Amino acid sequence: MKYFLILFLVIGFTIARPAGQKPGRVFLKSAILPGWGEMSLQKDHRAKNFFIREGLLWLTLYGANKRSDWYRSDYLAFGAEHAGTDISDKAYQYAVDMGNYDSYSDFITAKDRQRQIDLKYPEGQGYEWEWDSSANRIKFDEMRIKSVSADKFATFVVAGLVFHRVASLIDVLYLQRKAGYLSLHSSLIPEPNQRYTILVSLNF
Numbered sequence: 001m002k003y004f005l006i007l008f009l010v011i012g013f014t015i016a017r018p019a020g021q022k023p024g025r026v027f028l029k030s031a032i033l034p035g036w037g038e039m040s041l042q043k044d045h046r047a048k049n050f051f052i053r054e055g056l057l058w059l060t061l062y063g064a065n066k067r068s069d070w071y072r073s074d075y076l077a078f079g080a081e082h083a084g085t086d087i088s089d090k091a092y093q094y095a096v097d098m099g100n101y102d103s104y105s106d107f108i109t110a111k112d113r114q115r116q117i118d119l120k121y122p123e124g125q126g127y128e129w130e131w132d133s134s135a136n137r138i139k140f141d142e143m144r145i146k147s148v149s150a151d152k153f154a155t156f157v158v159a160g161l162v163f164h165r166v167a168s169l170i171d172v173l174y175l176q177r178k179a180g181y182l183s184l185h186s187s188l189i190p191e192p193n194q195r196y197t198i199l200v201s202l203n204f
Contacts, residue, residue: 099141
C-alpha cells in the first residue's frame with residue numbers, strides 16, 4: 001500500500017445501557033465535568049481523580065488570571081507615575097512602545113528613521129511620555145512581560161481543561177467497551193490509486 005490511511009469514525013448510539021443510563025448521556029456528563037461520567041458508571045475512584053485534577057486546573061486558571069491582572073494594574077500605575085502618561089485607555093502596543101523607548105520623541109525619531117510613519121501616535125492627544133530614568137522603563141517592561149506571560153499561561157490552562165475532558169471521554173469509552181456495552185468493528189475499503197480507507201464503527 002503506497003498511500004493510506006483516511007480514518008472515519010462512525011459512532012452509533014443504538015443500545016441504551018441498563019438502568020436507563022444512555023451512552024450519549026454519559027459522554028455529555030464527562031464533557032461538562034470530567035469524572036461525572038465515570039461516577040455514572042460506578043467508578044468512584046476514577047471519578048475522584050478526575051474531580052481533583054479538574055479542581056486543580058480551575059484553581060490554576062484563576063491564579064494565572066489574577067496574576068495577569070495584578071501585573072497589569074502595577075505597570076499601568078507605574079507608567080503613570082514615572083512616565084507621565086495614562087495607559088489604561090490605549091492599545092496594548094502603546095505599552096510595548098513605552099517599554100522600548102525612553103520618550104515619545106525618541107519613539108517618533110525611530111519611526112521616522114525606519115519609515116514607519118503609519119505606526120506613529122498623533123501629537124497632542126495624550127500619547128506623549130517621558131521616563132524619569134531608563135531603569136524605570138526597563139522595570140515597567142518587565143512588569144508588562146510578566147502580565148503577558150501569566151495571560152499566556154492561562155491560555156495553556158484552558159487548553160488543559162479541554163484535553164482533560166477529552167481524556168474523560170476516552171476513559172468512559174474504554175469503561176463501556178470493557179463492560180461489554182461497546183462493540184468495535186473495522187473494515188478496509190480499497191480505493192483507486194492504491195488508496196485505502198479504514199472505516200471504524202463503534203456501536204453501543
